[in-house]
Amino acid sequence: MRPLLRPLFRWDLARSAKSTCGPFVVYHDRGPTPYDTSIVESVTAAIAFLRRYAPRRCTRIERDMSVLWVRKATRPHYLLDQGVCVLPVSHVLAGNPSALAFTLIHEATHARVAKAGIEWRPSVESRIEHLCLKEEERFALHLERRGFDVDAIRAWIERARTTVVEHWDTNG
Numbered sequence: 001m002r003p004l005l006r007p008l009f010r011w012d013l014a015r016s017a018k019s020t021c022g023p024f025v026v027y028h029d030r031g032p033t034p035y036d037t038s039i040v041e042s043v044t045a046a047i048a049f050l051r052r053y054a055p056r057r058c059t060r061i062e063r064d065m066s067v068l069w070v071r072k073a074t075r076p077h078y079l080l081d082q083g084v085c086v087l088p089v090s091h092v093l094a095g096n097p098s099a100l101a102f103t104l105i106h107e108a109t110h111a112r113v114a115k116a117g118i119e120w121r122p123s124v125e126s127r128i129e130h131l132c133l134k135e136e137e138r139f140a141l142h143l144e145r146r147g148f149d150v151d152a153i154r155a156w157i158e159r160a161r162t163t164v165v166e167h168w169d170t171n172g
């Protein structure tokens with residue numbers, strides 16, 4: 001499976017539009033200009049949010065995870081082999097930079113774990129997932145101390161904890 005998926009992935013990327021958002025390279029499905037611009041603007045807004053409220057964390061994310069791939073029907077996940085963060089276009093275009101910032105924090109944790117040489121195995125999957133959620137929780141606390149209402153995101157994190165979802169793409 002693995003040798004086949006890699007070229008397919010490249011082929012998919014080659015058909016995608018490519019933009020840059022600060023230090024990130026953002027691939028996305030081709031669309032009319034307003035659509036492309038909206039994707040770039042939304043990612044830029046999420047990065048600006050991170051940089052404003054957690055500059056050191058933002059720098060770390062940029063270092064660990066520099067390629068984003070915005071796709072139609074998908075869920076947020078990190079492509080381990082390619083080092084690419086995949087984001088659903090509906091989430092990117094939802095007009096909620098802080099929610100997107102939380103997703104970037106989550107997926108960048110996967111990137112950091114992979115960079116640290118921790119190999120993905122089913123036995124460590126839930127532990128890694130909890131680590132990602134812990135990073136989200138830390139950011140929520142950080143925002144709360146700055147006067148943000150984080151009840152909704154906290155509730156989301158708690159729900160995610162009880163249902164620890166598979167985010168890793170072990171084939172890709």
Ligand SMILES: [Zn+2]
Nearest residue numbers: 106129132167
């Ligand atoms: Zn995850």
